[in-house]
Amino acid sequence: MTSQPFASNPSTTAFDSLAEPVRKWIWTQKWAQLRDVQTQAIPKILEGGDVIVSARTAAGKTEAAFLPLITRVLARGDDRPTGFDILYVAPLKALINDQHRRLEGLLEECGLPLHKWHGDVSSDAKQRARTRPSGVILITPESLEATLVRRGREVEGLFSNLSAVVIDELHAFVGRERGMQLQSILTRIEIACRRDRIDRIGLSATLGDMGMAADFLRPGRGQNVSLVEGSDAGNGLKLQVRGYAKQLAPPPEDGEAAPSARPSIVHDAIADDLFAYLRGHTNLMFAGSRQKVEAYTDALREKCEANGLPNEFFAHHGNLSKGEREDVELRLRDDPRPTTAVATTTLELGIDVGDVETVAQIGPGFSVSSLRQRLGRSGRRAGTPAVFRMFVVEPGLHAGVHPTERLRLDLVQGIAMVEAMLKGLCEPPDSAGLHLSTLVHQTLALLLQSGSLRPGVAYRVLCEAGPFQTVSRDMYALLLRSMASSEHQLIEMSSDGNLMLAAGGEALSAGHEFYAVFETPVDYRVLHGAHNLGALPMDHVVAEGQTIIFAGRRWRVMTVDDKARVILVQPTKAALLPTFGGNGGAIHDLVVEQMRLLLSGTNVPVYLNGTARLMLEDARAAFLELGLDRRGLIQVGRDVYVYPWAGSKRLGTLSVAFLAQKFVVAAGHHHLEIENCAPEAVDAALRALIVAPFHTAEELAALVAKPEMAKFDSFLSLELLNQVTIAERLDVPSLPYIAQRCFTPAAVTG
């Protein structure tokens, strides 16, 4: 090919602005032209400043950032000072390995070193990178934290000449403890290197709110962040939402047939349809929970066997070993044999599994943003649309189903998720959090990095320049006091007024488990001979001789070693499903509002199958029969059901408000059941709430159990834990609005 692919093309100017070795590398890739997102991002990033690059999966975001950044580095010349030039942070080790593979050729062409740095990289390789820091470093937040904490004096030499920081999968960090830690680390680096600011480039496929993402990238100065949104729309979308009637009774037990009887968690008709749709192709199937992953993988594998076919269904979730998961990922990506990975959220993020034909999902799922991530896994090959099928179980259309069950809120939620996605809606991150657990961690980390500090300096670094900007000076003083209390002794004040690490803090930060800000449960390793299958939660472990389904296969437990926390297994014929923990998902207000719109509307989406359409029509009839179009209060026997059409956090807050007034309340997923009381009493309580809440936020928080949810919560005083509850788990100011919505659901906005 001697033609000039970039002649008279809109991307020509962008291409021409890149450094010569970068252009040369692009030529060798034989790209027809730069992608839209690259053409847009190149001038913005060359200009300097903070930038967010948002585009669908596989649209070339990585190159959109690195082509101009490398151009910037090369412009500095050969005699540039030592230190890394570009710092790239990703949430997964697997992603760092992928990106290393992807960037190797480009960096080599440009004569710049490329280092990967995470827990699986040899200390030798890290040592080499540390002694001659230069070029690009790909690292996890935890490894970065370890470097700051253990080698505080080297920070300036390693990072003071950074041209930019790249944060991949930005959405995986925003609004979470790990995101707070990353922001804090970046601020700590800027301050340690006496740099006013180092350019930050955020990459993401799905962002609910660009404004909030910008404010995450640069706390307090989000308005200065440039946004680049790729317009590459993909190849279209074929989607279907399928309804299934609940299985009425478990299959009859006829003694001998029991060993092959499928666990009842599997819906037989769904399993049959999944087998018909997925067999013979390469697909992803999101089952919703680890237990369902195991159950459906087992059922589908059995169907392959019954049909005399080699198995093509494989389990993939967070309790399976790295080896088990990598086998599935490799088979998806590189093996021509048809493969369906049955997964939890493990295959949502950017690990490279190539293109898949169909994405299937059991149940409505928990968020629109996750639905978008999943869809992005399909339809990447030119000319093929993304294919998505959702399978939802609901009560059938037979007589005798109670009107409230006829609302079929799981199916309605699933359709609402799809509708929200089609409208371009997406949950914004929760920006209300105080994240005091992580602030405890960052206070210790900062002390380890820089030795002793004045409290005012710690406050300026972490809460004024850093991300903990909702924490007042007074609250931080309370937090320091709690950390220094005789009970915890994490820190102490020296005679000259400096904060120092105390014995408790030394002990807490001594091991490698200190670097991560999230907690991990203690598990037993499951071994088949020398082969590590994965890990099971401790509460499941019972007895030798027991059988389990794990990694989609059936095993008998041979020995359990409690000291070593190891379970040895052998293959067997029949087995039961393991149980995993889990405490429910939160649904956002915007999804529940779509549900209300759907139930009160008349439009029937074209993507419903016959059963789903009939179920939606019946749900709408029930909605009107119950009078829910007029008010969200209905009498059911001696109880009153309340439908405020609000997300999990606000519904939970309303439930606490009723509890505070001595009602007996049971919380459903989308409604409250006020037990044994007259509708007039509930009516009066709600009307009173509209005018003025009876209780302060502090009084309501006192009623809520305060489990230690985050890793360092145990070091917070009760007073601080209550503040966390008020900020993160309740929405007290919304009570008048929510109460009003129970009377005129459609008329209220806010």
Next chain:
DNA sequence: GACCTGCTGCGGCGTG
């Protein structure tokens, strides 16, 4: 009614 993510330094041993 749920899911996911991460890891240093050092002592002790064997080998070339």
